[in-house]
Amino acid sequence: MGEVAQELGENASAIRYWSNYFEKFVKPQRNAKGNRLYHPEDIETLKQIQFLLKDQGLTLEGVKQRLSEDRRSVESRVKVLGRLKAIREDLILVKKAL
Numbered sequence: 300m301g302e303v304a305q306e307l308g309e310n311a312s313a314i315r316y317w318s319n320y321f322e323k324f325v326k327p328q329r330n331a332k333g334n335r336l337y338h339p340e341d342i343e344t345l346k347q348i349q350f351l352l353k354d355q356g357l358t359l360e361g362v363k364q365r366l367s368e369d370r371r372s373v374e375s376r377v378k379v380l381g382r383l384k385a386i387r388e389d390l391i392l393v394k395k396a397l
Contacts, residue, residue, distance in 0.1 A: 303337050307349055317348050320359060324348075324366055343374070350377045 304311040318325045318335065324344050327335040337345070344366075351362040351373060365373060 300335050300337075303342055303345065306342065307345060309349065314345065317345060321348060321363065321366070323363075343377070346381070347373050347377050350380065354380075 300311050300314060304314045307314065315335075318327055318341075321344070325337075325341050325348075327337045327341055330336055347366065347370070348362055351357045351365055352359070357365060
């Protein structure tokens with residue numbers, strides 16, 4: 300849970316809430332201790348949820364509806380955004396090296 304929250308830059312409580320609210324889309328497994336174990340598909344879905352909530356400004360119900368109807372376009376936008384952020388980080392490192 301903590302690693303996923305750190306990767307997304309969110310609080311663990313937000314990730315937990317999203318996991319519970321969007322249980323149709325995010326299905327983490329639990330270990331013997333009861334800790335949530337997220338698969339890569341779950342993390343990608345959480346990134347999509349974060350994008351729709353934070354960047355697109357949708358409500359929770361709006362996110363649920365968008366994921367049900369048009370998930371592929373959301374998925375492609377999130378991937379492109381992730382690539383652009385990685386390129387930006389690389390460019391910043393190059394700038395510092397100069």
